[in-house]
Amino acid sequence: xxxxxxxxxxxxxxxxxxxxxxxxxxxxxxxxxxxxxxxxxxxxxxxxxxxxxxxxxxxxxxxxxxxxxxxxxxxxxxxxxxxxxxxxxxxxxxxxxxxxxxxxxxxxxxxxxxxxxxxxxxxxxxxxxxxxxxxxxxxxxxxxxxxxxx
Numbered sequence: 001x002x003x004x005x006x007x008x009x010x011x012x013x014x015x016x017x018x019x020x021x022x023x024x025x026x027x028x029x030x031x032x033x034x035x036x037x038x039x040x041x042x043x044x045x046x047x048x049x050x051x052x053x054x055x056x057x058x059x060x061x062x063x064x065x066x067x068x069x070x071x072x073x074x075x076x077x078x079x080x081x082x083x084x085x086x087x088x089x090x091x092x093x094x095x096x097x098x099x100x101x102x103x104x105x106x107x108x109x110x111x112x113x114x115x116x117x118x119x120x121x122x123x124x125x126x127x128x129x130x131x132x133x134x135x136x137x138x139x140x141x142x143x144x145x146x147x148x149x150x
Contacts, residue, residue, distance in 0.1 A: 031056035035063040037070040041136055045074050048132035049109065050083060050119055058087060058110040064094070068105045075107045083118060084109040 031052050035045055045061075052059040063071040078084035088108040093101040 029060060031058060032060040032062060035061055035067050035071045035074065037063075037067040041140070042070060042073060043139055044132050044136040045070070046077050047135045048129065049074060049078060051131055053084065053109065053111050053115065054119060054121065058108055059084075060106060060108050062104070062106045064104050065102055068103060071105055071107055075109060078109060081118070082112055083115050085112050 033045060033048055033052065049059045049061065061071045061074055075084070075086065079086060086107065087110045088106070090106040092104050094104050096102050
């Protein structure tokens, strides 16, 4: 005759209040630029931000860590040239994999009143990324040509 032995009771942790929030999957916003200070030149992002403002009337610039200064510079260039107005600035710290805290910034810029008179419309059928890349490459070529002449 077999005797069934009861399974040991599960070990329970001290009671904790756990609040489950609905999972939010952030989809890539069409007007968001995630800026890096190592991937592209500064004016690539300036030109890209102009194109995004043309298409969406506003642009969201975001960065982590050392790229924060690049985002602030891009924002200031656009504002000082009369192209953009600041709508929102958000700064925060975010948890990293190695349990350190990193800094983050998001700046939302909107078109200024004189944006449309200062920036010609894009009619060549290229995406904002293609236009910004072409403009950046042209600016780099001009700088290289000037450097070889000197």
